[in-house]
Amino acid sequence: MSVALRILDDGAWLSVNDQRRVSVSELWRLDAPDFCSCELVDFIAEGFTDVSADGRDVAVTTYGQCIACGETGVPGKLPVGQIRHGEYTGYDRQQIIMQPVEHRVKE
Amino acid sequence: MPTDVERWKSEIYGNEIREHLYRFAEEGWDAIPEDESDAWFERFKWWGLYQQRNGQESYFMMRIGTPNGVLEPGQTEVVAEIAKEYASGPASNPEFGDTYVDWTTRQSIQLHWLKLEDIPEIFEKLESNGLSAQQACGDSWRNIVGNPMAGKAPEFVDALPVIHELNDRFKGNEDHSNLPRKWKVSVTGAPDGSGQGDINDLAFEPAYKEIDGEEVRGFNVRVGGGLSRNEPRLARDIDVFCRPENAADVAAGISALFRDHGDRENRYNARIKFLMDEWGPEKFRRVLQEDFVEFELESAGEDIREQYTYNAGGAEHGDLIGVHEQRDGNYYVGLNVLVGRMGADDTLELARIADKYGSGEVRISQRQNVMITDVPEDDLDDLLEEDLLEHYSPDPHPFMRGSVACTGTEFCSLSIVETKNRQVRYARWLKENVELPDGVEDFHIHLSGCTASCAQPQIADVSLRGMKTRKNGEPVEALDIGLGGGLGENPQFAKWVGQRVPVDEVPGAIKNLLASFEDQREERVVPEEQRRGDGEAVERETFRQFIARQDEAALEALIEPEETSYEDPMMHNTKMTWYPYAEEDDMDASPAPTDGDGNPLAPADD
Numbered sequence: 001m002s003v004a005l006r007i008l009d010d011g012a013w014l015s016v017n018d019q020r021r022v023s024v025s026e027l028w029r030l031d032a033p034d035f036c037s038c039e040l041v042d043f044i045a046e047g048f049t050d051v052s053a054d055g056r057d058v059a060v061t062t063y064g065q066c067i068a069c070g071e072t073g074v075p076g077k078l079p080v081g082q083i084r085h086g087e088y089t090g091y092d093r094q095q096i097i098m099q100p101v102e103h104r105v106k107e
Numbered sequence: 108m109p110t111d112v113e114r115w116k117s118e119i120y121g122n123e124i125r126e127h128l129y130r131f132a133e134e135g136w137d138a139i140p141e142d143e144s145d146a147w148f149e150r151f152k153w154w155g156l157y158q159q160r161n162g163q164e165s166y167f168m169m170r171i172g173t174p175n176g177v178l179e180p181g182q183t184e185v186v187a188e189i190a191k192e193y194a195s196g197p198a199s200n201p202e203f204g205d206t207y208v209d210w211t212t213r214q215s216i217q218l219h220w221l222k223l224e225d226i227p228e229i230f231e232k233l234e235s236n237g238l239s240a241q242q243a244c245g246d247s248w249r250n251i252v253g254n255p256m257a258g259k260a261p262e263f264v265d266a267l268p269v270i271h272e273l274n275d276r277f278k279g280n281e282d283h284s285n286l287p288r289k290w291k292v293s294v295t296g297a298p299d300g301s302g303q304g305d306i307n308d309l310a311f312e313p314a315y316k317e318i319d320g321e322e323v324r325g326f327n328v329r330v331g332g333g334l335s336r337n338e339p340r341l342a343r344d345i346d347v348f349c350r351p352e353n354a355a356d357v358a359a360g361i362s363a364l365f366r367d368h369g370d371r372e373n374r375y376n377a378r379i380k381f382l383m384d385e386w387g388p389e390k391f392r393r394v395l396q397e398d399f400v401e402f403e404l405e406s407a408g409e410d411i412r413e414q415y416t417y418n419a420g421g422a423e424h425g426d427l428i429g430v431h432e433q434r435d436g437n438y439y440v441g442l443n444v445l446v447g448r449m450g451a452d453d454t455l456e457l458a459r460i461a462d463k464y465g466s467g468e469v470r471i472s473q474r475q476n477v478m479i480t481d482v483p484e485d486d487l488d489d490l491l492e493e494d495l496l497e498h499y500s501p502d503p504h505p506f507m508r509g510s511v512a513c514t515g516t517e518f519c520s521l522s523i524v525e526t527k528n529r530q531v532r533y534a535r536w537l538k539e540n541v542e543l544p545d546g547v548e549d550f551h552i553h554l555s556g557c558t559a560s561c562a563q564p565q566i567a568d569v570s571l572r573g574m575k576t577r578k579n580g581e582p583v584e585a586l587d588i589g590l591g592g593g594l595g596e597n598p599q600f601a602k603w604v605g606q607r608v609p610v611d612e613v614p615g616a617i618k619n620l621l622a623s624f625e626d627q628r629e630e631r632v633v634p635e636e637q638r639r640g641d642g643e644a645v646e647r648e649t650f651r652q653f654i655a656r657q658d659e660a661a662l663e664a665l666i667e668p669e670e671t672s673y674e675d676p677m678m679h680n681t682k683m684t685w686y687p688y689a690e691e692d693d694m695d696a697s698p699a700p701t702d703g704d705g706n707p708l709a710p711a712d713d
Contacts, residue, residue, distance in 0.1 A: 015145055017142065018144040020520070023161070067576050
């Protein structure tokens with residue numbers, strides 16, 4: 001069963017199967033040493049520009065900034081949930097440390 | 108590859124959406140196929156309907172486009188009646204009650220909490236009274252804006268007939284109903300700059316030109332302005348003058364150029380400002396001339412921008428609040444509507460007094476205020492004694508008259524923070540606690556919930572834009588702070604100098620900013636020949652001048668956030684509530700989706 005993934009509302013929401021599931025303005029902790037020099041990036045998601053299914057992860061290309069140091073930009077594709085057996089499940093994004101999927105590939 | 112939105116638009120768009128909308132309204136919310144809802148909600152925008160945000164899924168905001176903000180006699184009452192009958196939700200707003208009308212920064216009207224099942228009745232009531240939601244949103248010609256007093260106040264060239272002609276020609280016009288993105292047009296005939304042409308996709312601005320030995324009054328044309336997505340642009344002069352009778356043909360050419368050359372593969376790059384970035388005004392004019400108009404374009408005439416006083420940072424208010432004489436000797440009275448929201452009963456009362464003292468007409472300004480027009484001089488005193496004017500003042504405190512706010516997380520999917528109620532609290536606290544420096548009568552504070560910039564923050568003295576930060580380790584709503592924006596002859600966008608200030612520290616930051624301004628502002632001796640009627644020999648720097656002369660470090664030093672007696676009850680993540688002001692605000696407590704009577708629908712898989 002295919003899952004419809006798209007960005008809605010001028011980049012404010014990720015829609016999965018026609019339901020708004022992930023919103024910008026969430027604060028995420030990122031392990032993204034290329035983005036800024038903070039040990040962990042304290043990242044506010046300001047806008048989604050793309051979504052993709054990378055392996056089992058649903059990842060959103062996200063523009064935002066580190067609220068600790070002020071660095072702005074796109075840290076990469078950030079995994080926000082996963083698809084299993086055709087069903088989407090969101091990660092507990094307030095509790096996890098995210099790693100851009102490109103970064104994982106490099107390792 | 109075309110975007111999903113372009114694919115949906117290529118299948119069904121424009122007028123034909125209406126029959127589907129009516130079918131869904133007849134069959135109920137559940138009739139919208141689950142796997143097509145993104146497509147339908149995108150299409151519904153063309154008919155002025157926005158699905159409200161998460162937690163309010165089956166409710167809609169309706170935008171009613173009123174060209175140039177003109178509500179003809181009787182129409183204000185119709186809007187208030189529709190609000191009272193259909194625009195009440197399952198929860199109340201602590202500042203504004205159960206039912207209200209929003210006057211917007213594009214001279215339109217927004218109603219909330221509408222149910223899909225009621226839309227046909229609402230459309231019929233609107234349209235039988237000359238009102239419409241057609242193309243109020245979506246990728247097409249939006250509501251045309253201008254000086255709200257066009258046709259009544261002094262004008263260099265008559266704008267209202269042009270606005271009506273454009274509205275009649277481009278609403279429902281299949282050649283222009285599916286554009287790459289929204290299309291915002293301003294037509295101004297007044298010499299004050301109050302049409303805000305500089306921030307529109309297409310602007311007609313008053314100008315004159317000698318043609319065949321005769322001075323002709325008309326418009327210079329500018330293209331490519333806009334504020335959204337952290338990419339503000341001022342509309343650029345494309346070196347075209349047009350007579351009023353040619354404006355619609357020139358507009359048709361430019362709209363067609365946008366239709367054919369705008370970027371349909373990337374919605375973030377689709378607005379015409381980005382095409383203007385790529386082409387520049389010379390190429391734009393050349394393509395327009397060669398491919399989109401069948402007559403010789405005139406080169407630009409002389410503009411009158413040096414006369415612009417509206418939001419120009421000078422001594423004049425320019426906002427049309429207060430009592431002003433019309434061209435015909437009658438008067439109009441501009442009333443301040445704090446953050447543009449008026450209770451439905453107050454809107455009914457507005458209609459009544461507009462009818463009693465004036466012609467019944469009401470006009471909406473781009474500062475979210477309203478004007479009662481056509482009041483004979485002899486009736487002014489009685490009008491000014493009406494109770495309604497105690498709350499919607501023709502002589503408001505500067506912090507009240509300067510406040511503009513967008514919809515915010517109360518209803519909007521895009522916003523990051525709560526806005527309207529917060530700006531009300533800010534304005535009240537500032538009025539009670541902050542003394543404005545000598546001679547400062549105007550001080551604009553615009554609060555926008557996100558970078559879409561519906562509150563037009565970049566053209567305010569103090570610009571506030573929704574953000575998030577942590578305070579004591581906890582996520583809280585915050586605001587970026589910009590300074591020194593405004594329009595006038597030489598418009599200037601605000602410089603963003605304060606980042607992620609927790610919302611409860613913003614009033615303190617504004618208080619400290621004004622104290623620094625008072626402390627550091629410069630004075631100059633006015634040469635005798637330049638002294639105005641008051642004979643003042645010393646001129647104090649305006650806030651905008653003060654900001655303009657600061658370097659980056661000095662600007663940053665002006666932002667000193669501070670906790671004060673101001674308390675903010677909405678520090679938490681209002682976006683994650685189903686309704687920020689509900690007693691039980693958790694998403695799980697939401698009654699939506701509901702049926703046509705407002706009863707919660709059982710989840711589909713139960």
